[in-house]
Amino acid sequence: MGDVELSLSRLRMLRELHRQGTVTAAAGALHYTASAVSQQLAQLERDVGGTLFERLGRRVQLTELGIVLAEHAEEILGSVERATLALEDAQQARTVRLTAGVWASVAAGLLPQALTALAAEHPGIHVRTRELAPEDTAGAVRDGALDFSFVIDYSGHPMTWDPALTREVVAVERLYAAVPAGTLPGPTVALAELAEHPWILAGPRSHFGRAVRLACRRAGFDPTTSHEVEEQYTALAMVSAGLGITLVSDLGLVRHPPGMDVVPLTEPVMRTVSIAYRTRAARRPALHAVIECVRRVAAMQGLGAEAGLTVPDDGTTGPRLPLP
Known part of the structure; x- marks a missing residue:
């Protein structure tokens, strides 16, 4: 696998999908349309080069690769927020x-x-x-x-x-x-x-x-x-x-x-x-x-x-x- 550039907004969508269990619920929580979230998650899979989730009826289950990335997404997004706070303090x-x-x-x-x-x-x-x-x-x-x-x-x-x-x-x-x-x-x-x-x-x-x-x-x-x-x-x-x-x-x-x-x-x-x-x-x-x-x-x-x-x-x- 080559260098992977991860979008913070797409990581946020994956994290919310992991929490909510459906694309519709994740979209509602983030105030996007379901189709927009689906498109961005599909792009995230292409960015990563692997399958991140699979559909089970109306619900969505993250694959092992998806769970790994979702767990890291929590750390990445938390680090971004902490960095923002540090910059605000510095400024x-x-x-x-x-x-x-x-x-x-x-x-x-x-x-x-x-x-x-x-x-x-x-x-x-x-x-x-x-x-x-x-x-x-x-x-x-x-x-x-x-x-x-x-x-x-x-x-x-x-x-x-x-x-x-x-x-x-x-x-x-x-x-x-x-x-x-x-x-x-x-x-x-x-x-x-x-x-x-x-x-x-x-x-x-x-x-x-x-x-x-x-x-x-x-x-x-x-x-x-x-x-x-x-x-x-x-x-x-x-x-x-x-x-x-x-x-x-x-x-x-x-x-x-x-x-x-x-x-x-x-x-x-x-x-x-x-x-x-x-x-x-x-x-x-x-x-x-x-x-x-x-x-x-x-x-x-x-x-x-x-x-x-x-x-x-x-x-x-x-x-x-x-x-x-």
């Missing part, structure tokens, strides 16, 4: 590029001011963003597609957590009832009082959709979903048109249509916003500069993370309250 974070996973309300409510402050204080740190569903962002960080991401946890429905990731809480939000204007007579409402209304909710597979449904069940009812939509602003537009009610967070209220009332819940439903990054990247000064800017903006908006909330060391998630 004192003067020129650093980070890619962040965001979702709509964070992108609209926190990032504009945070990135403006970052540019003024640390002009050498450049942040690119990629919008993903909130439940997908942590996996993209774990797999190396992102340097960090925003993640959420609800007071009654924490996400499972990967021990390879560390998170820093940057904001604490409250959820409110969003209802057509004039629907409710009082200044606050108990969640149970909304049981007879038609609901506009994200699907039950989304973290937000599951969290709201669980909160409603704890209040003694299952919400009747008239409209299932994933984007919060779309849900609010439907509320303003009188089509139903929903819950909305503080950041979701950065922009909202007219024709609706926002009513506090008598028993608050809370959620935390954190920044997740790979634990081995904890020494990156650029990363902590970003976190500090985001925290400062959240605090200016009254969403400061210091309100009696911590993230435990045991890998579990969710706020440690007293709730306000």
